[in-house]
Amino acid sequence: MILKEHRDLLRGILNLLFPPRCVCCGRRDTWLCDDCGMNLPRITGPTCRVCGQPTKGTQVCSSCYTSPLRIQGIRAPYLFDGQMRKAIHKFKYKRARHLAEPLAQLLLEYLDANSIDFDAIVPVPLHEARLAERGYNQSQLLAVELGKALNKAVFAECVKRTRPTQAQMSLPARKRFDNVRGAFQCTDKSLSGSRVLIIDDVCTTGATLEACAVALKRGGVSSAWGLCLARAILDYR
């Protein structure tokens, strides 16, 4: 086990070797400076109270009205746009694992202001082929930071991606639910009866979170919410 002092020392050495710079503006000594953090594109205006997608003012979007979701709700504080898109891109594809902490901090701020009841945290899993290629699961890194800060257990192994799926971003909205339906399986019943918060970096239709929630509910969880950093907007519903 690594002691906290060792972790702090290691971090000190890493900071000397690779001095932190704001992911957005390049300012020194921080991975995300206060100014840039405040200027990230927040979601404002009416959103669907189930899937969180911006609406023209209705409480529930047409999609959730016609095809109700099994997940309790999906929330995302930011738009997948501008500097948030840039930060997530670096975090996910450019090996910027150190961004997990400042990005998880943004989720913590959201949870501070918007209460969601949960007992445990589950990151959306990657398929093992994708995990091998990337070397880490960005959603798991966010979940671990969140778990540390909130003193909640993170269950990264209880949901598995049972088959590779096409990247959701490459598909039209109507195909996304089909692409991930049944792609997850809850392989561990230890969360039976628990209220779970599922973490992902980006969502669009919510299809991936919904498929995870369905698997967790089959595994006996009593409720599942989804929380993402950012939402890519398809259209208004």
Ligand SMILES: [Zn+2]
């Ligand atoms: Zn900055």
Ligand SMILES: [Zn+2]
């Ligand atoms: Zn909706």
